[in-house]
Amino acid sequence: METYPLEVERLTVAYQKKPVLRSVSFGIPSGKLIGVLGPNGAGKSTLLKAVLGLIPKVEGNVSIYGRPYQEQRKIVGYVPQRESVDWDFPTNALDVVMMGRYGHLGWFRRPGSKEREIAMECLTKVGMADYAGRQISQLSGGQQQRVFLARALAQNAQLYFMDEPFAGVDATTEKAIISLLHDLKEQGKTVLVVHHDLSTVKEYFDHVLLLNGELVAAGPTEDTFTSDNLQKTYGGRIAMLQDFGAATVGTV
Amino acid sequence: MQWILMGSLLLGLGSGVIGSFTFLRKQSLLGDALAHAALPGICIAFMLSGVKSVGLFMIGAIISGALATFGIHAITRYSRIKQDAALGIVLSVFFGAGVVMMTKIQHSGNGNQSGLDKYMFGQAASMVMTDVYLMGIVSLILVIVCALLFKEFKLISFDPGFARGMGMKVALLEQLMLLMTVVAVVVGIQAVGVVLVAALLITPAVAARYWTDSLGIMVIMAGVFGALSGVTGTLISGTVSNLPTGPVTVLAATLLFLVSVTFAPNRGLLAKWIRRLRTRNELRGKMEMVVIHQSTQGVERGAEQ
């Protein structure tokens, strides 16, 4: 049996009062773009954070290419939500991207010209080379998101986790992210994306993971992204869902 | 002694009540900043008048407190400096300036100044009768105003936007609440000192929050806790030598807080701990079933193709 880029077994995470994720188990295939979907409070970001060891888990196992996360840090890249940091921090775009190299530098080495080069390349890939020296608070929301993506690229990982990279970005950035995702896929990398906009799911992702506190369904988009499963995930909350579901059923 | 006891009781009551609102408005440390900021106001009042009069000091403190709040507001509004640093800047700079003035007064050899340094650590026992009366009356007024404007204060603490929508004079009420906080701080400084007066506002209110989810009960409990701390502090420091009132009062409040944190129903540590054990056991039980259920469903379909 091949080892999955990410395998999660019976993962349970609880905040103080109530469990947010209950016994979630899945494995994701290599070299695919995977969308993580679910209503607010379904535990999407929590899943990412628990996998990355940022919050404690009550129960369960996470392995990355068959080994615990702690041993595999260098091949995992992470793009947190844009609001999670203070953009007034005194630093520029290039510097933020260089932070992606810190994991490879070890304890005492300082980033040097090689890191600068890599960071510059990554900025170029997301179309932000001209903004390298710009203070980060002077960038637009979309540009900030692209800087974060460039930083993840600089991590040069095999497996990427992205927490709502499409949230509140402009059309240019959205296109840039999509083409970046496809580049990554072509290089055989695996990307897990927390996503909100159901109308673009079929266009963007090969696989989906439907989450609602528990795992509702997981698998290739065309089999899994069905009105039936969406109903189970979102309940009767969104009438519009019918459209996506119906369309899916129609094409299968 | 009886009068001083009565004074501390009313002071604790008043600060506890006001503190409940400042705590809910997430402005707990504002009291600390206001206490420090009061110093230059008090010194200027003394320099101008040349007499030690609590009434005049209060006016000075209110003016410099208002300036300090304005400063904090301006810094967070017009620069990228955040609330915490703005508080720290105003607190230390005002206090620094106050210390400069105080030493200036002391060095100028004015005989009346002896009372000023008492403001640092507070000593209820050294208060004169008129101070005690003033402290008690002012505290009482604070409590009465809070009782009269209870529903207004409640709404602007919870949802100022909605209050404005209802046509309430939110800005005016906020100013009033701020003014009352300054007054509470200034009368408190006498009894417990500049550094510790913040505790009179914060600690009883937080302790009360652990026991109840109703604002009315919380405010009453905070007042009772405050009064209890004030009386305990005054009694103990009055009977044991070399024991300043302020720290004892604060520690009494802290003790009440610790009891609340541990034993309060629902929110207390003990209750939480029991609940956590329970949910963990429940989760375990459920989990076994879920896993069996899911493995038959073939969760890893994605990888198999």
Place this chain on the structure above:
Amino acid sequence: MTDFWIILTGTLVAASCGVLGCFLVLRKMAMVGDAISHSVLPGIAIAFLISSSRDSLLMLIGAAVFGLITVFLIQALQQGGLQSDASIGIVFTALFAIGVILISRNAANIDLDLDCVLFGEIAYVQWDTLIWNGYDLGPIAVWMLGGTFLIILAAIGLFYKQFKLCAFDPALAAALGIPVALFHYLLMGLVSLSTVASFESVGAILVVGMLIVPASTAYLLTDRLSVMLLYSILIGAISSAAGYYVAKWLDASIAGSMISVAGLLFLLAFLFSPLHGLIVRMRKRGRLKTVEAS
């Protein structure tokens, strides 16, 4: 010589606090610095009681321990669901109260004036000198503060990238395997250390001021962290030198004057900073309006 030693002491305090203050301000923990500077008092009092002397090493240890206890308690309360500023207020007032009680109950054994706890005695710094083999090596306070400053420089210098990433994006730092908690407590330990080293000479309030005010001023003047650190030290040094002469001229508290000057410098930066000053902001806004109008 008096002028020199006092200004040097003030500058060393300002430099140590300035470096650490930048990280506190950026992590929105300025008031935690305030809390630590107050709640190390019981540590100092206990060290006094144990050694019945001003044994500096023991005091450093005692204060560092209480500094870390403060941080730990604040965090514990926060994790229990309490607002951060309420937790800070409860913890530091309680610990400071314990310290005051310890000192006033043992006034006979503790040669520590409570006023000096708040304002320090920087004017007397030069009388307490380090004598080694009969040579007068200068004030003890200067040696202690100098040592503290070197330790801080070494720690920040060695782990600059870790401290920076932990301040900017702790989630990524944790994901990269940087021990975030360790660096958090290291920073807090350093704050306690510099607090207690500065305590005797300048008092709690100047420490708070020097932690927060120069760092905030620097924050308004630059968009680079390394430059911000440098500016912060520089502004602190200017404040202590200018503050000393102001105090001499007014015949008033030296520590208080230093803070007042620092406050004045902050006000200048707040109004006139070419990057983030109020006037530049207003102009920008005015320009936007005219563009809209046309």
